[in-house]
Amino acid sequence: MKTRSCYKKILKSIILGMMASVLLFQGYAQKNNKLRIPERKIGLSIGFSQHQKQSIGGVFIEAGQEMKLSKKMSLYNNFGFTMHTGIDPKHDMVVTSIPSLRLQDPSFSTAAFRFVTAGIQTSPTLLLNLKSDKIKLGFGPVVRYQTTSWPSDYEFNLISTPTTTRTLYYTNYIIKQIQPHALTGGGRMMFDVHVAKIKRFEARATCSYQVDSNGDRLAGLGIKLQRSYVKLP
Amino acid sequence: MHPSPKKLLNMENKIFEHSIENRMVGFKLKPADLVWEKVEKRIQKEKKRRVLFGWIFFGMVIAAVGIPFFNSHENEFQPTSISTISTPISNQKVVESAENNKPSSDTENELNQLQQNVPSVSETSKKQIFQKDDIDIERSNFVSNEIDHPVSNTPQESSINTANIDRKMVSANPQGADTIIIRECEELGIKSSAASSAAVNKNIFDRQWNFNAHYSFHGTGDLSGTFIEFGYEKKLGKRYGFFNNIGMTIHSGKEFFSSNNNSSQLNARYNSMQYVTTGIQISPTFYRYSKRGDVKIGAGMVARYQTSSQPTTYSISPQPATPGIFLTRIREMEPNSFSLGYKISVELHLISIKKTDLGFQLFFQNDTRGDVITGFGLSLQNKFKKQD
Numbered sequence: 024m025k026t027r028s029c030y031k032k033i034l035k036s037i038i039l040g041m042m043a044s045v046l047l048f049q050g051y052a053q054k055n056n057k058l059r060i061p062e063r064k065i066g067l068s069i070g071f072s073q074h075q076k077q078s079i080g081g082v083f084i085e086a087g088q089e090m091k092l093s094k095k096m097s098l099y100n101n102f103g104f105t106m107h108t109g110i111d112p113k114h115d116m117v118v119t120s121i122p123s124l125r126l127q128d129p130s131f132s133t134a135a136f137r138f139v140t141a142g143i144q145t146s147p148t149l150l151l152n153l154k155s156d157k158i159k160l161g162f163g164p165v166v167r168y169q170t171t172s173w174p175s176d177y178e179f180n181l182i183s184t185p186t187t188t189r190t191l192y193y194t195n196y197i198i199k200q201i202q203p204h205a206l207t208g209g210g211r212m213m214f215d216v217h218v219a220k221i222k223r224f225e226a227r228a229t230c231s232y233q234v235d236s237n238g239d240r241l242a243g244l245g246i247k248l249q250r251s252y253v254k255l256p
Numbered sequence: 257m258h259p260s261p262k263k264l265l266n267m268e269n270k271i272f273e274h275s276i277e278n279r280m281v282g283f284k285l286k287p288a289d290l291v292w293e294k295v296e297k298r299i300q301k302e303k304k305r306r307v308l309f310g311w312i313f314f315g316m317v318i319a320a321v322g323i324p325f326f327n328s329h330e331n332e333f334q335p336t337s338i339s340t341i342s343t344p345i346s347n348q349k350v351v352e353s354a355e356n357n358k359p360s361s362d363t364e365n366e367l368n369q370l371q372q373n374v375p376s377v378s379e380t381s382k383k384q385i386f387q388k389d390d391i392d393i394e395r396s397n398f399v400s401n402e403i404d405h406p407v408s409n410t411p412q413e414s415s416i417n418t419a420n421i422d423r424k425m426v427s428a429n430p431q432g433a434d435t436i437i438i439r440e441c442e443e444l445g446i447k448s449s450a451a452s453s454a455a456v457n458k459n460i461f462d463r464q465w466n467f468n469a470h471y472s473f474h475g476t477g478d479l480s481g482t483f484i485e486f487g488y489e490k491k492l493g494k495r496y497g498f499f500n501n502i503g504m505t506i507h508s509g510k511e512f513f514s515s516n517n518n519s520s521q522l523n524a525r526y527n528s529m530q531y532v533t534t535g536i537q538i539s540p541t542f543y544r545y546s547k548r549g550d551v552k553i554g555a556g557m558v559a560r561y562q563t564s565s566q567p568t569t570y571s572i573s574p575q576p577a578t579p580g581i582f583l584t585r586i587r588e589m590e591p592n593s594f595s596l597g598y599k600i601s602v603e604l605h606l607i608s609i610k611k612t613d614l615g616f617q618l619f620f621q622n623d624t625r626g627d628v629i630t631g632f633g634l635s636l637q638n639k640f641k642k643q644d
Contacts, residue, residue: 139565141506141534172565195583
């Protein structure tokens, strides 16, 4: 319960921060009432991701468009996809701890339960450009749909049945609770560093951390490839 | 406080630069005469080269401007003009007057004479002429180019008896400079047909970003989910396109023996086993557009990486002690796979707002792993032209 209230507080502060910065930008835009053609960038990010709640690793892919609002601020609209996969650690721990299992029962066959968690999300992020765009720091809300095969509560059993000739073994799982589909809201923090630039193309290293109302915590580290363009009026 | 070594180095550099600058003030170098002659010759050569390049460039510009202009005038007069059946008015004086941009009195007189001399074409002969499908375009163009001139246009229109002339429209697709003319017409408020404006847009925007979102099924419908794809399409000619993309699929399903029936409900908790299959894929696709451009059919290759939580061999049995709870025995798993396949899609154009199009799409894909993925959904397209 404490963690949930903590997430809510973080989420609240992120949303308030976003609103304040948008209002500030509006004021700035009204003062500078000149014709501006903002620089835009379109890009694809790809990298490794860690689902910290489920302790499983995976990848993320994100396509996004960045638009400069002012010299120091830009808005990054994106659409992302995450894919995490892992196996039940209890299974391997138990099965490998009894080396004589397969000797006693040659017909013993078992496989660990595999968890797959996939999500699609969007997170309009407000980026703060530091050191002449070399470093970018971003904050923004996240709306995420997630589907998972990871049970929040389950039981793994190794059962032995002695017969007259030998002992037979088998394993089973009992799923007690699972939340397969979740639509959540949250906040995301992003950090971008310039790596290389060739003509209009730019490569940046990116890392992000996000939390949502489902209690999911996702950390990502990857590379972002961007192409800058100007949208003519 | 002593200055840092870096600052000291900078100061030394500045002092050195100043001293060099002071010494160089008023310094002049006189080249020897021989050297100067050679330098002069080289400069002249470069000048000649520049002039030559200038002429070539000028010629290219003239050609670039002139050819479309000439073509546009040809197209304008492709509808058979009056002069094809009237006697050829390729009189030298008319041409001359046209060249001078002034109507001469001789020309007017001659035209009046011509009007009188032109034998009125009988209805039957007119029909005979126009029933021929192959109209002598070369001839009509030749004559029409003469009439095209603003000076010769008015007297002819007024002097030639138009009652004896039939006009036949020859359909001409807008090409090249014609698209500009249509655009100009649109800017002036002259409405062109929807088809022509679509043709203009097609010619202008040859690339587009596509975002496709589908409701999708994996296998024979036991797993359902979404398929999302974004990519870049390049038009190849009028009716073909090449679409490079990256797509993601998420499919999920529940164990059949489950006690919960509404496992698809959001943010709800259950106790049945769930299967999730997710994949990343690329599918370079060739599109063929229909004549009107509202339907496109695509076919392409698929390279797909998939990960799944569904076991290949497993068994489920009810737990006798607690009804509604099942024991799942997993024997074999093949979680990750890489497969190749093909994808076929059909898209129907729904609406377009400015540069954005919305379409309805259906697709079917099959791969070497034996997975069949089908789906239907919406396709959002943003057209643009490549900036040089």
